[in-house]
Amino acid sequence: MKLLDIFGTLKKDMNVIERQLSHSIDSEHPLLNETSLHLLKAGGKRLRPAFVLLGGKYGTYDLDRLSNVAVALELIHMASLVHDDVIDDADTRRGQPTVKSKWDNRIAMYTGDYIYAKALMIVARLENPQIHQVLSKAMVQMSIGEMEQIRDFFNTGQSIRRYLLRIRRKTALLIAISCQLGGIAANAPKEITRELYRYGYNVGMAFQIRDDVLDLCGTEKQLGKPPGSDLRQGNITIPVLYALQDESRREPLLAEITRIHNANGETDVTTAVRMVRESQGIQEAELLADRYIQKAMHALSQLPAGRTQKHLQEIAKFVANRSH
Amino acid sequence: MKLLDIFGTLKKDMNVIERQLSHSIDSEHPLLNETSLHLLKAGGKRLRPAFVLLGGKYGTYDLDRLSNVAVALELIHMASLVHDDVIDDADTRRGQPTVKSKWDNRIAMYTGDYIYAKALMIVARLENPQIHQVLSKAMVQMSIGEMEQIRDFFNTGQSIRRYLLRIRRKTALLIAISCQLGGIAANAPKEITRELYRYGYNVGMAFQIRDDVLDLCGTEKQLGKPPGSDLRQGNITIPVLYALQDESRREPLLAEITRIHNANGETDVTTAVRMVRESQGIQEAELLADRYIQKAMHALSQLPAGRTQKHLQEIAKFVANRSH
Numbered sequence: 001m002k003l004l005d006i007f008g009t010l011k012k013d014m015n016v017i018e019r020q021l022s023h024s025i026d027s028e029h030p031l032l033n034e035t036s037l038h039l040l041k042a043g044g045k046r047l048r049p050a051f052v053l054l055g056g057k058y059g060t061y062d063l064d065r066l067s068n069v070a071v072a073l074e075l076i077h078m079a080s081l082v083h084d085d086v087i088d089d090a091d092t093r094r095g096q097p098t099v100k101s102k103w104d105n106r107i108a109m110y111t112g113d114y115i116y117a118k119a120l121m122i123v124a125r126l127e128n129p130q131i132h133q134v135l136s137k138a139m140v141q142m143s144i145g146e147m148e149q150i151r152d153f154f155n156t157g158q159s160i161r162r163y164l165l166r167i168r169r170k171t172a173l174l175i176a177i178s179c180q181l182g183g184i185a186a187n188a189p190k191e192i193t194r195e196l197y198r199y200g201y202n203v204g205m206a207f208q209i210r211d212d213v214l215d216l217c218g219t220e221k222q223l224g225k226p227p228g229s230d231l232r233q234g235n236i237t238i239p240v241l242y243a244l245q246d247e248s249r250r251e252p253l254l255a256e257i258t259r260i261h262n263a264n265g266e267t268d269v270t271t272a273v274r275m276v277r278e279s280q281g282i283q284e285a286e287l288l289a290d291r292y293i294q295k296a297m298h299a300l301s302q303l304p305a306g307r308t309q310k311h312l313q314e315i316a317k318f319v320a321n322r323s324h
Numbered sequence: 325m326k327l328l329d330i331f332g333t334l335k336k337d338m339n340v341i342e343r344q345l346s347h348s349i350d351s352e353h354p355l356l357n358e359t360s361l362h363l364l365k366a367g368g369k370r371l372r373p374a375f376v377l378l379g380g381k382y383g384t385y386d387l388d389r390l391s392n393v394a395v396a397l398e399l400i401h402m403a404s405l406v407h408d409d410v411i412d413d414a415d416t417r418r419g420q421p422t423v424k425s426k427w428d429n430r431i432a433m434y435t436g437d438y439i440y441a442k443a444l445m446i447v448a449r450l451e452n453p454q455i456h457q458v459l460s461k462a463m464v465q466m467s468i469g470e471m472e473q474i475r476d477f478f479n480t481g482q483s484i485r486r487y488l489l490r491i492r493r494k495t496a497l498l499i500a501i502s503c504q505l506g507g508i509a510a511n512a513p514k515e516i517t518r519e520l521y522r523y524g525y526n527v528g529m530a531f532q533i534r535d536d537v538l539d540l541c542g543t544e545k546q547l548g549k550p551p552g553s554d555l556r557q558g559n560i561t562i563p564v565l566y567a568l569q570d571e572s573r574r575e576p577l578l579a580e581i582t583r584i585h586n587a588n589g590e591t592d593v594t595t596a597v598r599m600v601r602e603s604q605g606i607q608e609a610e611l612l613a614d615r616y617i618q619k620a621m622h623a624l625s626q627l628p629a630g631r632t633q634k635h636l637q638e639i640a641k642f643v644a645n646r647s648h
Contacts, residue, residue, distance in 0.1 A: 027464075027468060028468075029468050029471055029472065031471060031475060032468060032471055067427070069600075074375050083433060083434070083437060086429075086430060086433060105410075106474055107427065107471070107474065109407060109410060110407070110467055110470050110471045110474070111471075112437075113407060113440075113463075113467040113470065114435075114464065114467035114468065114471065116437075116440070116463075116467075117460060117463035117464040117466070117467050118464055119457075120444065120456070120463065121457070121460035121461055121463075121464055122458075123460075124453060124456040124457045124460045125457075126575050127453035127454075129448065129450075129451035129452070129453065131443070132447075132456055133445075133449075133450040135444075135448075136441060136444035136445040136447075136448045137375075137445055139440075139441035139444065139445075140351075140438065140441040140442055140445055142441070143434055143437040143438040143440075143441050144351060144352075144353050144356060144438065145432070145437065146437065147355060147356055147434045147435075148353065150430055150434070151355060151432065165476035187549060198472045297524055
């Protein structure tokens with residue numbers, strides 16, 4: 001289910017954005033068209049564009065302006081995914097072959113570079129310096145987050161704080177600025193764009209924690225990739241960190257992760273996945289995600305009541321409970 | 325010799341930019357600091373910053389503003405080089421190990437992403453929408469150019485036109501906008517920034533053609549990498565395309581290139597290099613580079629006479645004759 005199905009009111013505008021997304025990646029270069037279209041067609045929830053539009057409801061809602069921001073943010077998200085797949089050595093995403101597996105790493109890298117640049121070109125149409133400042137700052141943090149992820153592969157000694165800082169950069173920031181920039185592009189008051197940012201940040205944190213839980217608890221059909229992919233590639237997520245805090249489970253789980261590391265991930269991970277599932281790790285992670293959702297709801301409560309506030313509440317609930 | 329040694333007057337300002345470059349890549353992330361500093365220390369001619377400053381001389385020269393543009397453009401150049409090294413599978417550049425050989429491809433990719441984002445952050449300080457528009461448009465073209473390079477590896481059937489279009493995107497555009505954006509950031513009149521662009525574009529074309537000639541004719545010491553690197557990686561440059569037009573040399577050269585291709589470049593390329601050197605290819609390429617320099621000089625002749633015009637002439641001459 002795409003998020004746009006949750007609320008009918010945005011549907012028309014989301015369809016406009018979907019068409020602009022397809023149009024935006026058009027180039028005279030056939031291979032770039034092919035790789036970018038492949039990425040676009042692989043789908044996604046279009047969460048960031050929806051947040052931009054909803055943020056825009058708090059100011060002068062102008063679809064022409066907002067759609068540029070929405071398209072740019074979805075493109076930046078797509079570009080980060082295609083670079084992420086190079087790092088993760090991922091063969092599938094959302095049940096589709098990745099660019100790096102269908103073509104190669106070099107092509108995935110330049111497809112990402114191309115989509116980043118297209119995003120910047122689209123957002124430059126708005127002629128709003130503040131948007132560039134917010135966006136470029138977030139992109140710096142995102143790339144630091146990606147680098148941290150590499151450094152932390154198979155690092156079972158990392159703190160919870162470090163995990164949280166990493167997902168903040170990797171996921172939460174882009175969602176936060178999607179809400180914020182929707183408001184800014186619509187000239188919403190600063191007090192409002194600040195709460196929009198806060199809402200988005202907390203939803204983004206919950207979103208990523210939920211994602212990390214799903215990778216351990218979901219089925220291959222739900223995930224579009226085999227469960228335990230994070231462990232296989234050495235991405236030590238919060239349910240695992242919590243499970244490692246359990247003295248009775250720590251040593252066997254560590255041994256299993258070391259075994260996976262030594263096999264460079266090319267081994268069965270079901271034992272490790274089962275160990276984490278049997279621990280309190282999943283439940284504790286879900287509790288933490290709930291706390292972030294509560295914080296998001298608190299930020300929302302600072303915003304003017306109305307239909308948009310309600311929609312944002314619905315999305316926060318969706319994020320907390322989603323199974324795909 | 326760094327270009328700044330050509331003209332004393334810019335030296336002080338170029339030193340400011342050098343310091344800002346070091347400062348700009350600072351981050352709390354130790355590995356990113358290390359890779360970015362490694363790139364920075366590997367040097368380079370700082371051609372793009374020099375062009376920005378000289379372009380700025382045609383308007384209200386404000387080093388604070390111009391240095392942001394100069395640093396951003398040099399960073400974009402550096403980021404494109406580090407991604408280029410991933411594609412080229414290059415082990416050395418300017419006599420130094422590349423990021424991808426010293427660390428790995430994934431780290432090189434994210435170092436590039438980080439430096440791109442930092443460049444955008446720095447240029448966003450200027451709050452000038454036109455600069456973002458020019459820059460992002462060029463970045464789109466640059467990434468298309470990189471993709472074309474992959475597609476054209478070992479493509480001995482490509483036309484001269486196709487080669488020229490590729491180096492336009494790969495090299496000339498960024499140099500063209502360096503000159504142009506210097507003018508724009510200094511609020512120079514439009515007629516002037518247009519000629520600055522034209523000058524930079526033609527110098528950039530000559531620069532890349534000269535680079536391609538040097539790769540065949542230079543020594544390992546001059547180049548900082550073994551000669552014939554382009555042929556080894558399948559980058560078919562204009563001296564080779566010209567040599568292939570010579571009926572008496574075409575077949576043996578094609579056979580030699582096919583042999584290099586089949587060996588994935590892991591073979592001796594001196595025979596192919598010698599074949600091209602013995603053809604008219606080098607001389608014809610140099611003639612074409614000269615024609616671009618003449619066009620650059622013509623653009624310059626449209627600009628107000630004075631010291632800056634003279635400096636730009638000197639750089640054009642340097643580019644045409646450089647041996648490193």
